[in-house]
Amino acid sequence: MAEAGAAEPVVDRLAIVGLGLIGSSIARGARRFGLCRTIVAVDADESVCARVRELGLADAATTDAAEGVAGADLVILCVPVGAAGAVAQAIRGHMKPGSVLSDVGSVKGAVVAAVTPHLDAGVTFVPAHPVAGTEYSGPDAGFATLFSGRWCILTPPEGADETAVARVRGLWEGLGAIVETMSAEHHDLVLAITSHVPHLIAYNIVGTAADLETVTQSEVIKFSAGGFRDFTRIAASDPTMWRDVFLNNKDAVLEMLGRFNEDLAALARAIRWGDGEALHDLFTRTRAIRRGIVAMGQETAEPDFGRARPSPEQTAEPQEPR
Template identity: 65%
Template structure:
């Protein structure tokens, strides 16, 4: 791969920031990588792991002379960060982010960005339930989609350069509006996380069934939900606070549909249940066909198969 940027600044070095660092190193995409992390422990770890060439306790220092600045901290921090770094961003630089919401990011960040800096919001649809600088790996973005939501006035050349960067990290790139992104992600990511967090919480509060029973018998399905419910609480708090309308809309539909299933159970309407349960299989098949999940039973986890 060729170098795409002379200096890249990572603002926040968690799962996504550290994975980007690994991917850039592996593909030699950046001349040098600078970083900012709020905590000293993360700064020390990031240097130790060789994720960055230099790391700073302020974002202002980290972005100096950077050609590409990537916000990789929880979305709730973007507004204050943009206000801080706006004045020192290099003319012609690209400022992007990896946040799971896009409308609120545009609203929070755009006012602080000087003319001549290319602000192009982005969101790689990739992750694991782990967090922190040690959780990253170079292959996280391979065959995953990265959505860019450039504003109408965005410079086409800058968008192309950012898209090339994500492709070099292994991603497929799609362009859409921030509003559409927020609707799509509300159903494919935000609502699933909310429901997973909720059922884990419901289970923890039961009196008739003990926590140790929930844990022992979790292989019946519950354990699947605990994986995404183990995701970073700060990141996810910020997602829900910043994509309120779309999440409430999807949640309303989900609850309506759940009431219909509840009613079918109460009245013994087996045909209705069977119909709903049948069409789900096709969705799973399509996701596997699209390369977005493994075809191995049980995600390929568990005891090895004998044949």
């Protein structure tokens, strides 16, 4: 139910399929900011539905997608991108004519291809991707302000119904996001460099460090404040979500990774041949990009991300990670 004093709801009945970090943040935000009258939660995992009921995140929670989406004005798929097609198939014939289907996937081309064949007549698909998240997963990890000040990219197909697009835009703006529209193809290229390849190299270096024989895992952990620990945050993201991202944005990821590798080879060569000027030039240039990100409010200017500095009593002898 909408809170007192909230704005006019964007939709009457909102169905969210998948109550992980993103889905549960939408549920919390939609409730807090009065963006709908009724929220129905759908999750294939009964224990997630039970937790949704305990947390009071929705008016109803069900494992049955077809039942959950019935009568909804807006259905948002918040499942790993590899599962979007199967959910679309499961809800086929159950969505209300005139309703809108959307998603939050980090890949758009593959999701459009997987979902579109299952669309009922009279239902408009407006793909969306809120560029926000944390390294935590599940219904407990979400929070209402996750999308505040973050971008949400819509990739409506050409000629998409404008009322449907406006409904999805309204929801995201209501959640505090800044909405931008582009083609699914361009989205996948942009996100390959701003999100997918960064995750890939973070996962990769954490794996490389874990596998060394000459440096122990305990040493890697102890001395991680030299830079390594920054990478472990995104390398702690949900494994299923990220597996699906890479499998579903293969071409753009491999293209951007190819460029990354070329540049890294040039940098290795500069190190081998002692070309200090080339190194200094790059290291100076990269500072400007961060200044731009901070200036745009997409990053804190606090040193070290404003991380709380641990007190000495928090430190103890290393334990082998589970």
